[in-house]
Amino acid sequence: GQQVMQIPQYQHVQEGEDFTTYCNSSTTLSNIQWYKQRPGGHPVFLIQLVKSGEVKKQKRLTFQFGEAKKNSSLHITATQTTDVGTYFCAASAGGTSYGKLTFGQGTILTVHP
Amino acid sequence: NAGVMQNPRHLVRRRGQEARLRCSPMKGHSHVYWYRQLPEEGLKFMVYLQKENIIDESGMPKERFSAEFPKEGPSILRIQQVVRGDSAAYFCASSPDSMGETQYFGPGTRLLVL
Numbered sequence: 001g002q003q004v005m006q007i008p009q010y011q012h013v014q015e016g017e018d019f020t021t022y023c024n025s026s027t028t029l030s031n032i033q034w035y036k037q038r039p040g041g042h043p044v045f046l047i048q049l050v051k052s053g054e055v056k057k058q059k060r061l062t063f064q065f066g067e068a069k070k071n072s073s074l075h076i077t078a079t080q081t082t083d084v085g086t087y088f089c090a091a092s093a094g095g096t097s098y099g100k101l102t103f104g105q106g107t108i109l110t111v112h113p
Numbered sequence: 114n115a116g117v118m119q120n121p122r123h124l125v126r127r128r129g130q131e132a133r134l135r136c137s138p139m140k141g142h143s144h145v146y147w148y149r150q151l152p153e154e155g156l157k158f159m160v161y162l163q164k165e166n167i168i169d170e171s172g173m174p175k176e177r178f179s180a181e182f183p184k185e186g187p188s189i190l191r192i193q194q195v196v197r198g199d200s201a202a203y204f205c206a207s208s209p210d211s212m213g214e215t216q217y218f219g220p221g222t223r224l225l226v227l
Contacts, residue, residue, distance in 0.1 A: 006155075033215070042204055042218045043156065088155060100146070100169050101216065103155040 002027060004091050006104030014112050019076040021107035023089035030092045032065060032072045033101065038085040046074075079111045115140065117207050117219035118187075125225045132192040132199070134222045138207030145188045146216060147173075147180060150202045162188060195226045 005024045013019050023032065031050045035043035047056055049065035049072060056063045062075045076083055086108045090101040118137040126132050138145050143164055148156040158172040162182035173180065177195075182188040192199055202223050206216035 035218075042221050043206075045215045045217065048215065090156075100158050100161050100171075101148075101156075102158065103148075105155045108153070 002091060002102045004089060004102050004104045006089055006107060008107055009105060010108050010110070012110045012112065013079050015081060016078050019079050019083070019109055021074050021087050021089075021109075023072045023074075023091075023104050025070050025091060028069045029072075033090045033092075034063060034072075034074055035088045035090060035103075036085050037088065037106070041085075043088060076109075079109070081111050081113055084109060084111050117142075117205060117217050119203075119205050119219035119222050121222060122220060123223045123225070125227065126195050127227050128196055129194050132195050132224055132226075134190040134192075134203050134205075134224070135187040136190070136205030136207075136219055137187040138205075139217055142207035142209050142217075144208045144210060145182050146206045146208075147188075147190050148204045148206065150204060150221075152201075156204060159190070192224075195224075197226045200224055200226045 007022050011019055031048055033048045034046040036046055037043045047063050049063055052069050053067045054065040060077045064073045072089055074087055086106040088106045089104045092101060117139055120135050124132055136145060145162045147159040149159055150156045160173045160180045161169040162180060164182055165184050177193045179191045190203060202221045204221045205219045208216045
């Protein structure tokens, strides 16, 4: 089945430092979505990327989708303590089960004040 | 517009008992997905349902687990004869359709099997 690898598993940063998490697939993806989950919370949708080479920004967050649609990244500039949580990428299965998402393992971000 | 609702939020069961988890999708959403999350792990797809239909149950264990989404009422994930390994957070998500629309997640049900 479809697999999505995400690295790193953990990232500790000082407040103000940048943070990047990467997502890779061996197969071409229909689209990729990013979610954030706070400790004890539920996944919250951040963004969806569909087009090859797409770049989207949300304030300090920058999302990229690779040209081959096999990898993606999330970059946070100047982290804040409110950025703490686990960031997941998720890929759509496509076909008749388009809505079925395969999640990466997640990157747990800790921000030290 | 109320979000996805799940209940109970926490459920404790002894080994061998049954667990019933309920999910009410967002208003206007007819697609429901169930995911399981073990501690410090990612979410694993279990089952995808539309009203009265199971579209994809490839992620659901063949035994003891079942899911339904009746014409009226919430979607239900049922786990029979629970074992300790079933302890996890179970999240339900809904979307208006299946064509790549955003999935909105509920708060989850934390199941603990003693």
